[in-house]
Amino acid sequence: MSTPKITVLFYSTYGTNHEIARTAADAARAAGAEVRLVRARETAPEEVVNGQEPWKAQVEKMADIPVATPEDMIWADGFFVSTPTRYGVPASQLRAFIDTLGPAWQAGKLANKTFTATASAGNANGGVEMTLQSLYTSAMHWGAILVPPGYTDGVKFEDGGNPYGYSAKAGAFDETGRRSVAHQARRLVEFTTRLVSAPTRELEPAE
Amino acid sequence: MSTPKITVLFYSTYGTNHEIARTAADAARAAGAEVRLVRARETAPEEVVNGQEPWKAQVEKMADIPVATPEDMIWADGFFVSTPTRYGVPASQLRAFIDTLGPAWQAGKLANKTFTATASAGNANGGVEMTLQSLYTSAMHWGAILVPPGYTDGVKFEDGGNPYGYSAKAGAFDETGRRSVAHQARRLVEFTTRLVSAPTRELEPAE
Amino acid sequence: MSTPKITVLFYSTYGTNHEIARTAADAARAAGAEVRLVRARETAPEEVVNGQEPWKAQVEKMADIPVATPEDMIWADGFFVSTPTRYGVPASQLRAFIDTLGPAWQAGKLANKTFTATASAGNANGGVEMTLQSLYTSAMHWGAILVPPGYTDGVKFEDGGNPYGYSAKAGAFDETGRRSVAHQARRLVEFTTRLVSAPTRELEPAE
Amino acid sequence: MSTPKITVLFYSTYGTNHEIARTAADAARAAGAEVRLVRARETAPEEVVNGQEPWKAQVEKMADIPVATPEDMIWADGFFVSTPTRYGVPASQLRAFIDTLGPAWQAGKLANKTFTATASAGNANGGVEMTLQSLYTSAMHWGAILVPPGYTDGVKFEDGGNPYGYSAKAGAFDETGRRSVAHQARRLVEFTTRLVSAPTRELEPAE
Numbered sequence: 125m126s127t128p129k130i131t132v133l134f135y136s137t138y139g140t141n142h143e144i145a146r147t148a149a150d151a152a153r154a155a156g157a158e159v160r161l162v163r164a165r166e167t168a169p170e171e172v173v174n175g176q177e178p179w180k181a182q183v184e185k186m187a188d189i190p191v192a193t194p195e196d197m198i199w200a201d202g203f204f205v206s207t208p209t210r211y212g213v214p215a216s217q218l219r220a221f222i223d224t225l226g227p228a229w230q231a232g233k234l235a236n237k238t239f240t241a242t243a244s245a246g247n248a249n250g251g252v253e254m255t256l257q258s259l260y261t262s263a264m265h266w267g268a269i270l271v272p273p274g275y276t277d278g279v280k281f282e283d284g285g286n287p288y289g290y291s292a293k294a295g296a297f298d299e300t301g302r303r304s305v306a307h308q309a310r311r312l313v314e315f316t317t318r319l320v321s322a323p324t325r326e327l328e329p330a331e
Numbered sequence: 332m333s334t335p336k337i338t339v340l341f342y343s344t345y346g347t348n349h350e351i352a353r354t355a356a357d358a359a360r361a362a363g364a365e366v367r368l369v370r371a372r373e374t375a376p377e378e379v380v381n382g383q384e385p386w387k388a389q390v391e392k393m394a395d396i397p398v399a400t401p402e403d404m405i406w407a408d409g410f411f412v413s414t415p416t417r418y419g420v421p422a423s424q425l426r427a428f429i430d431t432l433g434p435a436w437q438a439g440k441l442a443n444k445t446f447t448a449t450a451s452a453g454n455a456n457g458g459v460e461m462t463l464q465s466l467y468t469s470a471m472h473w474g475a476i477l478v479p480p481g482y483t484d485g486v487k488f489e490d491g492g493n494p495y496g497y498s499a500k501a502g503a504f505d506e507t508g509r510r511s512v513a514h515q516a517r518r519l520v521e522f523t524t525r526l527v528s529a530p531t532r533e534l535e536p537a538e
Numbered sequence: 539m540s541t542p543k544i545t546v547l548f549y550s551t552y553g554t555n556h557e558i559a560r561t562a563a564d565a566a567r568a569a570g571a572e573v574r575l576v577r578a579r580e581t582a583p584e585e586v587v588n589g590q591e592p593w594k595a596q597v598e599k600m601a602d603i604p605v606a607t608p609e610d611m612i613w614a615d616g617f618f619v620s621t622p623t624r625y626g627v628p629a630s631q632l633r634a635f636i637d638t639l640g641p642a643w644q645a646g647k648l649a650n651k652t653f654t655a656t657a658s659a660g661n662a663n664g665g666v667e668m669t670l671q672s673l674y675t676s677a678m679h680w681g682a683i684l685v686p687p688g689y690t691d692g693v694k695f696e697d698g699g700n701p702y703g704y705s706a707k708a709g710a711f712d713e714t715g716r717r718s719v720a721h722q723a724r725r726l727v728e729f730t731t732r733l734v735s736a737p738t739r740e741l742e743p744a745e
Numbered sequence: 746m747s748t749p750k751i752t753v754l755f756y757s758t759y760g761t762n763h764e765i766a767r768t769a770a771d772a773a774r775a776a777g778a779e780v781r782l783v784r785a786r787e788t789a790p791e792e793v794v795n796g797q798e799p800w801k802a803q804v805e806k807m808a809d810i811p812v813a814t815p816e817d818m819i820w821a822d823g824f825f826v827s828t829p830t831r832y833g834v835p836a837s838q839l840r841a842f843i844d845t846l847g848p849a850w851q852a853g854k855l856a857n858k859t860f861t862a863t864a865s866a867g868n869a870n871g872g873v874e875m876t877l878q879s880l881y882t883s884a885m886h887w888g889a890i891l892v893p894p895g896y897t898d899g900v901k902f903e904d905g906g907n908p909y910g911y912s913a914k915a916g917a918f919d920e921t922g923r924r925s926v927a928h929q930a931r932r933l934v935e936f937t938t939r940l941v942s943a944p945t946r947e948l949e950p951a952e
Contacts, residue, residue, distance in 0.1 A: 167788060220841065274474025420675065461875075491869045683936060729940065733940065
């Protein structure tokens, strides 16, 4: 069986999605994947970030995590993406990175890769479903193969039961969350492995 | 390589989705799948259907196509679903069938299967994107692996360019549409084949 | 000020949305509206309903609530709609009723009315956001004026914080939920009152 | 009747949404509104913009249009928002601006305002419905009153029929589009006028 390459991409303001992403990366590695953990570049003005102590502290905490580049997306066989919610949509920092993927997308280099997503919000029902669906929508444009968790493990009946992906209340990523994220990451690796291991047969163009 | 089992499920009032589904079934068979073509049971009162000549004619035209049962969903490795739009949501006839899948879902018998969708509407932008997304949303609850077409074939730049699935103006399913549906069906078969052919490795439950 | 006419439309299998709808109807009346409380007709076969004691009991409990007709939609100045989630989409019983509104819609008799929605699901994050958005999507097709609650009252920071509308865990509609639904209903009445009370000025057709 | 204040907010890379926004602003003024036409600040690096001649030319063309500030959102009674699609989501430049609205939102200064939206994409069905829904989703978080066009004017049967808002193929905003945008803007003004003109009655907090 081939080793699948997974890029775990996240943005985090105060740390919740950083923790989720680390958990996902660890679980994906443990499941046999080669993993790149990368973060979306901060786009807020430096004075804004530095004006908020917890935000500034989080940026420092992530200093050693590479900033995502289009090459990290081209390299991967599959993606695990995590983002805070901003009014039902991923944080604009993540969107700003996604908006740089035009050339890779146009060259077909984002197609046929697996994709799963997680999110956080200030309120339990504060837009997490919509944020996950928004990420899946973008991935559909790339020609991705989506691997949301559904209710494929018992942990989904303990973690709030978001079938589109694990969702955390900001600052409240807990042990149940860790198990849920690990399940979602392992499932991504499992299906990505199957896809990259299967005997390839080229799709013929539409006649 | 294993032969993937594909259920093509549709509902059609005046014929557009019937034609799409037939095209998908033919393309899936040609790509090597074992195919069941089934339709959602009509739920509108008989007098309503019979009061509209073209509706009645379509029902008669589909008389030999089996009515979908939960067993058709349990049997399949993957799904190709086609529906008319009703105010941005699939027709209630299709939803009525989906609502009978509770026992199969609870037993985990809908999980880990591939899923792709197509739709029609009276207007080109009349809710087709939302209808497709609504179908994908339901499939996510089942733990499906989604295989939307994105822009993975040149035909997607000719058919209106709906990356979530082919969408037709009602009554205007044409040659370009046929090529687009065939591409989408072949792609579904390709990825389903890879998933069912790969050496299986059981997912461990979340610790 | 004119008295706004509000139709509270719901479907309920085991009672949660029945309770929500009653609470909404009471609050709307208390806020000065004329209210019709109506339910979507049960479409499941009688033997299925009767085979599940709690479902059968609920049907009997709602026997005195009128079954919704298109006329209830034409009559109203605004709508409060409540539904259980079925895989991220409203119950097909509600959709079956909505699908009968074609003639009213085509005659423009659903346009320019206010609309707000609530939902329930088995899991806290089990598709409630998507179900509400699905309802709003349909209402947009009618030309409705949408009045989701957002975070316009402190109760929204206590009730799970779903900005699209109150959402309950099935069977767990509680006192906080009652306050949230009452707020959402009062807000609907408030804006509907403003719309129907304002001096009318006909919109000119697009030149 | 009071004069409603409308902020027309847009982002444009190559000009389509600039033209839409100008058309909307003109129609809103003609319908009696006080209008601010503002654009989301460009966030792409200057060298990237300058490296693409048509992008650079568009930035120069918009030089005299003020860059949007939170105060433009607080000031308004209603919003007309227009954006290009980026993989089914608004352009990150627009999202970056929206992400600066936290303090205004937390102070309740975005609530109870009307909102309508338009979009463009490279393909007719290339994510425009999803992009509009994404904007409405965010507006719901603010407690906005949504005023999508539905099919409230005959032009909606000529312009592609997107009930969520006018959508253009990039670079193909035409005369039909102009009539559709003008209708959508007039309708926004009409309902905003009614809301701001009606005798106010304070909403009581949820008991």
